[in-house]
Amino acid sequence: xxxxxxxxxxxxxxxxxxxxxxxxxxxxxxxxxxxxxxxxxxxxxxxxxxxxxxxxxxxxxxxxxxxxxxxxxxxxxxxxxxxxxxxxxxxxxxxxxxxxxxxxxxxxxxxxxxxxxxxxxxxxxxxxxxxxxxxxxxxxxxxxxxxxxxxxxxxxxxxxxxxxxxxxxxxxxxxxxxxxxxxxxxxxxxxxxxxxx
Amino acid sequence: xxxxxxxxxxxxxxxxxxxxxxxxxxxxxxxxxxxxxxxxxxxxxxxxxxxxxxxxxxxxxxxxxxxxxxxxxxxxxxxxxxxxxxxxxxxxxxxxxxxxxxxxxxxxxxxxxxxxxxxxxxxxxxxxxxxxxxxxxxxxxxxxxxxxxxxxxxxxxxxxxxxxxxxxxxxxxxxxxxxxxxxxxxxxxxxxxxxxxxxxxxxxxxxxxxxxxxxxxxxxxxxxxxxxxxxxxxxxxxxxxxxxxxxxxxxxxxxxxxxxxxxxxxxxxxxxxxxxxxxxxxxxxxxxxxxxxxxxxxxxxxxxxxxxxxxxxxxxxxxxxxxxxxxxxxxxxxxxxxxxxxxxxxxxxxxxxxxxxxxxxxxxxxxxxxxxxxxxxxxxxxxxxxxxxxxxxxxxxxxxxxxxxxxxxxxxxxxxxxxxxxxxxxxxxxxxxxxxxxxxxxxxxxxxxxxxxxxxxxxxxxxxxxxxxxxxxxxxxxxxxxxxxxxx
Numbered sequence: 001x002x003x004x005x006x007x008x009x010x011x012x013x014x015x016x017x018x019x020x021x022x023x024x025x026x027x028x029x030x031x032x033x034x035x036x037x038x039x040x041x042x043x044x045x046x047x048x049x050x051x052x053x054x055x056x057x058x059x060x061x062x063x064x065x066x067x068x069x070x071x072x073x074x075x076x077x078x079x080x081x082x083x084x085x086x087x088x089x090x091x092x093x094x095x096x097x098x099x100x101x102x103x104x105x106x107x108x109x110x111x112x113x114x115x116x117x118x119x120x121x122x123x124x125x126x127x128x129x130x131x132x133x134x135x136x137x138x139x140x141x142x143x144x145x146x147x148x149x150x151x152x153x154x155x156x157x158x159x160x161x162x163x164x165x166x167x168x169x170x171x172x173x174x175x176x177x178x179x180x181x182x183x184x185x186x187x188x189x190x191x192x193x194x195x196x197x
Numbered sequence: 198x199x200x201x202x203x204x205x206x207x208x209x210x211x212x213x214x215x216x217x218x219x220x221x222x223x224x225x226x227x228x229x230x231x232x233x234x235x236x237x238x239x240x241x242x243x244x245x246x247x248x249x250x251x252x253x254x255x256x257x258x259x260x261x262x263x264x265x266x267x268x269x270x271x272x273x274x275x276x277x278x279x280x281x282x283x284x285x286x287x288x289x290x291x292x293x294x295x296x297x298x299x300x301x302x303x304x305x306x307x308x309x310x311x312x313x314x315x316x317x318x319x320x321x322x323x324x325x326x327x328x329x330x331x332x333x334x335x336x337x338x339x340x341x342x343x344x345x346x347x348x349x350x351x352x353x354x355x356x357x358x359x360x361x362x363x364x365x366x367x368x369x370x371x372x373x374x375x376x377x378x379x380x381x382x383x384x385x386x387x388x389x390x391x392x393x394x395x396x397x398x399x400x401x402x403x404x405x406x407x408x409x410x411x412x413x414x415x416x417x418x419x420x421x422x423x424x425x426x427x428x429x430x431x432x433x434x435x436x437x438x439x440x441x442x443x444x445x446x447x448x449x450x451x452x453x454x455x456x457x458x459x460x461x462x463x464x465x466x467x468x469x470x471x472x473x474x475x476x477x478x479x480x481x482x483x484x485x486x487x488x489x490x491x492x493x494x495x496x497x498x499x500x501x502x503x504x505x506x507x508x509x510x511x512x513x514x515x516x517x518x519x520x521x522x523x524x525x526x527x528x529x530x531x532x533x534x535x536x537x538x539x540x541x542x543x544x545x546x547x548x549x550x551x552x553x554x555x556x557x558x559x560x561x562x563x564x565x566x567x568x569x570x571x572x573x574x575x576x577x578x579x580x581x582x583x584x585x586x587x588x589x590x591x592x593x594x595x596x597x598x599x600x601x602x603x604x605x606x607x608x609x610x611x612x613x614x615x616x617x618x619x620x621x622x623x624x625x626x627x628x629x630x631x632x633x634x635x636x637x638x639x640x641x642x643x644x645x646x647x648x649x650x651x652x653x654x655x656x657x658x659x660x661x662x663x664x665x666x667x668x669x670x671x672x673x674x675x676x677x678x679x680x681x682x683x684x685x
Contacts, residue, residue, distance in 0.1 A: 117278065117594055121271035123423075126594040149422035152458040153592060 080174035084112045085132065087156075087182040099171065103129060103164035103178065114180055120165035122146050127164035128154035129178040137162075139172045156181035220246045220611060221623030223305050225296050226315035227252040228259020229593045230583020232279040233600035234313050235288055241608055248288045249309075249624045253295040254348070255639040255647065255671045257283065259317060261593065263347045266374045267389035268381065270661060275593055283641050289624050291631070292639030293672065299636045300627075302547050306578060308626040311607055313580045314548065314557060314564070318540035318589040322555075324366065328492030333360075333500035337371050337537035344378055346392035346664035348671060357402035360532040364503045366489050367537035368411040369419040375535050376407045377428050380479045390655070390662045406480045408529050410505055412488045412520040414442070415463050416449040417510075422461040428481070429469035435477035438470035442485040448512065486510075487527065488520060492534060504528045540589035549576070556588055557581045562603030563610070580607055637677040647675040 079096040084107060086092075097106040104127045107114035115126035128151065131137040137160040143151070147166050151157060164178070220242060224231045227250045235248050256262055258276050265272045283290050296302060296316075306312050321336035323329065335353065342350035363379055365372045378386070383399045391399075411418060415438075418425075429436045443466070445453070453460045466483060487505040495501045505527050508520035542557075544550035551558050551568045558565040560572035564579040582603040583596050591599075631638055639647070647665065651674070654663035665671045 115594070115597060117275040117597075118271055119274040119277065121274060123269070123271040123274070124592070124594050126597060145426075146423065148457065149426070149461065152461070153421060153594075155598065 078171075080169050080171065080176070082106060082169065082173070083175075083177040084110075084114070084129075085177060085179045086113065087130075087179050097169040099169050101169055103127070103167045103169070105165075106169065107164060112180075114164055116165060122150055122163070122166070125150045125154035125163065128156070129162060129164045129167070129180055130156070130158050131160040131162060132177040132179055134160060136173060136176050139170075140167055154181075219244075219621075219623075220311070221309045221621035222246060222248050222311045222313065222607075223309040223623075223627070224248060224250045224313045224315055225302075225305075226250075226259065226317055226583070226585075227257040227279075227290065227292075228315065228317055228583065229261060229275070229279075229596040230315035230317065230585075230600060231259070231313070232257075232282055233596045234315060234582045234603060235282050236278075237600045237604035238607075239282070239285060239287060241604060244287070246287060247623055249291055249627060250283070250288065251291045251294045251296060253293070253316075255293045255644065255675050255677075257290055257292060257641075257644060263342055263345045264371075265345075266341075266378060267344065267386060267391035268377070270389065272593070290639075290641040290644060291627065292644055292675075293637055293677070294631060297545060299634060300630060302545060304630065305627070308622050308630075309578075310621045311578050311580060311611070313582055313603065313607075314545065314585055315582045316542075316545075316585060318542040318555065318584045320541045320543050321536065322539040322541050324489050324536055324538065326489055326491055328494055328500070331492050331494035331498050331500045333532055334492055334534040334536070337365070337367070337375050337535045338540055340375055340535050341371065344391055344395035346390075346395075346666035348666060348668045351394065351666050355398070355533065357398045357404055357533075359403065361403050362406045362408065362529065362531045363404055363533045363535065364408045364410055364489075364529060364531040365535045365537055366410050367419075367539075368409055368483075369537060370421060370424045372409060372535075372537035373420050373424045373428050375537060376409055376481060377431075379404050379407055380434050380481060381431065382433050382478075388660045390651075390660060390664060392664055392666045394666060404479070404533075406482065408482045408484050408503075408531065410484045410487045410489060410503070412486070412508055413510060413518060414445070414449065414485045415466050415483075416445060416452055416459050417518055418462050418466075420462065422458060422465065425462060425465050429465055432474060432476050433478050435474045435480050436466075436469035436472070436483070437480060438466055438483040438485070440470075442483070443467050443470065446510065448510075448518070484527075484529075486520065488522060490522075490526065493528070500532060500534055502528050502530045503534055540584065542585050542589070548579070554588060557585055559586055560606075562586060562599075562606045577610075637672060639672070639675045639677055643675040643677055647671060650674040 077098040077100075079098050081094055082097040082103065083092055083094040093110065093112055095106060095110040095112070097103070101109075102120065104114060104116045104120055107127075108116070114129070117126045118124040120127075131140070140162060143162060143166060147163055151161055151163060154161060154163075167173075167178075222238060224234055231250055231252075235250060238246050238248055250257070252259075258279060261273055261276055261279075282288055294300065296305065302312070319338075321338055328334075332354065335355070339350050339353055340355070343353040343355065363376075365375050378391075378399070379402070383396070383402070386396060386399060428434070443463075445463070453463055470483070484505065486508045488508050489503060490506040491504040492500055493502040493504060506522045507525040507527065509523055510518050511521050513519045541555040542550075544552070549558050549565060549567045549570075550556075558568045558570060559581050560575070562580050562582060564576045564581055565572070566574045566576055580603050582600050584590075586603070587599060628638070651662040651664055655661050665674050
């Protein structure tokens with residue numbers, strides 16, 4: 001368990017993770033090392049939930065995301081800074097995105113809760129993100145009709161919405177901030193909003 | 198309003214998990230609703246949950262396997278995520294287990310702390326018109342199950358070598374799927390996972406025309422742009438729509454202005470209707486404002502025509518834009534009618550059911566004691582997710598947020614009662630009970646064996662997979678004993 005905690009901890013250090021997060025991660029790992037694993041698990045779970053991190057690789061297998069490439073592969077690649085904001089709880093995570101990778105990949109590489117049901121094949125809208133800044137939005141190459149057709153079905157569609165799997169990290173996007181929309185009750189494919197009953 | 202709720206739910210989970218034993222949950226149904234429910238439970242409870250997912254089929258994934266069209270392979274990528282969930286040590290799959298026949302819901306509820314019903318919609322809305330029971334009239338669901346190798350429709354009585362014209366009633370994505378599978382050059386289907394018996398029929402098919410009958414107009418169509426574009430831009434299909442049927446009202450224009458999706462649908466149809474397709478060998482006719490009124494059969498009770506009533510649109514304050522009959526009729530000669538007017542859920546004995554809406558009455562996923570019951574009049578420990586909860590609408594991803602809501606309700610309830618789960622026996626108890634009844638359970642390893650068998654056969658035959666489409670074939674390939682094979 002310690003083996004998986006440490007690299008994650010190191011990565012967070014390198015990314016300049018807030019001190020609070022590091023303290024949390026350190027405490028979890030030291031409790032684990034002390035052998036009281038179930039107490040550590042529960043405490044760690046509480047901390048994680050407070051930070052609204054969906055899962056930490058340290059404690060149990062990720063269920064929703066495929067882990068992307070390890071950080072070793074990206075060493076040497078030029079990166080930009082991208083911030084993912086969770087609309088659910090307002091938490092923000094800033095990560096390094098290798099130029100050329102799309103946001104869904106970047107999110108999964110960093111354990112960020114962004115669904116990608118069709119695995120970047122433009123057959124769903126679960127990786128929908130909202131670009132916070134209009135200026136940044138316009139720096140992203142325009143979406144194709146195919147992307148727009150899928151976006152039409154996304155929950156919480158906005159003027160600056162994009163599919164994460166179609167946004168490629170480029171130099172011009174350094175400092176990009178995207179919001180991951182929270183659940184809404186719009187279950188209808190044709191945009192109809194059901195009347196409450 | 199999930200945002201503040203989720204924060205309070207997280208704190209409830211925090212306080213209860215400090216003295217909790219494991220939560221044992223049983224999910225009935227292994228489609229997207231079931232798997233996304235498991236997904237949310239695993240995220241929320243970590244090591245403190247054990248999940249058993251049941252399905253009456255030996256194969257998991259619900260409509261992702263039996264509903265998504267064979268030529269939409271990418272849409273099925275979500276099964277990779279579902280596979281990771283099923284392979285998680287906290288999750289067990291119990292295939293070939295029929296709740297109601299092999300085990301009752303009451304027995305399940307005694308074994309688990311919570312049960313989530315996610316078994317979808319396996320029946321259909323009816324047209325309720327004369328002649329509906331003629332031979333050659335089928336629900337689109339049955340036809341889709343047939344070409345997707347669902348064992349319950351292996352013997353669908355359809356003979357495409359005797360069919361030249363088909364009427365499809367409805368214009369949602371399922372209707373488009375049916376039209377496309379019937380009209381697509383069959384050579385393009387050979388490498389897909391289409392059931393071999395369907396492929397064989399399509400290779401001998403005489404089908405040349407499909408009439409897509411929609412009660413209302415193009416702006417009210419329920420299909421989506423990607424699917425429509427795919428269908429109307431196929432070079433081998435000539436698309437027809439009468440200009441009179443493409444006229445739009447002011448209300449329609451306003452809707453198109455407001456919603457890109459509606460604009461796209463309208464443009465795709467109207468452009469396709471005037472585009473030349475020199476290589477086309479088959480025809481697709483859009484028939485808007487045409488409500489099926491009667492199915493006309495020959496002396497052998499075989500369908501030979503469909504009679505439709507022309508409609509016009511009226512704004513209804515409650516129901517929105519509705520079609521009303523004009524008293525004018527048309528007839529199209531057809532030898533096959535597919536009804537694609539909506540799926541419908543089936544009731545499970547012992548569970549309250551709203552027959553009009555076709556759903557289990559619920560409040561945020563908590564099953565209620567009856568139709569119209571108050572939101573706090575709940576059946577404890579019983580939940581619902583997916584089409585059974587909200588009706589047969591939406592796409593695969595819609596179940597993500599649906600599951601989030603149901604699981605949030607579960608988390609609240611569990612924390613509120615503060616009952617350390619009475620050592621719920623869960624999977625061990627279920628296994629014991631099923632074993633004592635000689636039920637041939639298909640666990641995940643058995644499914645993976647069946648899966649490998651299908652993929653290998655596919656490799657040999659030049660396709661993605663060759664499905665086992667019969668009950669005994671499925672169970673044999675899964676390597677389970679066949680003491681009692683239940684013919685459906």
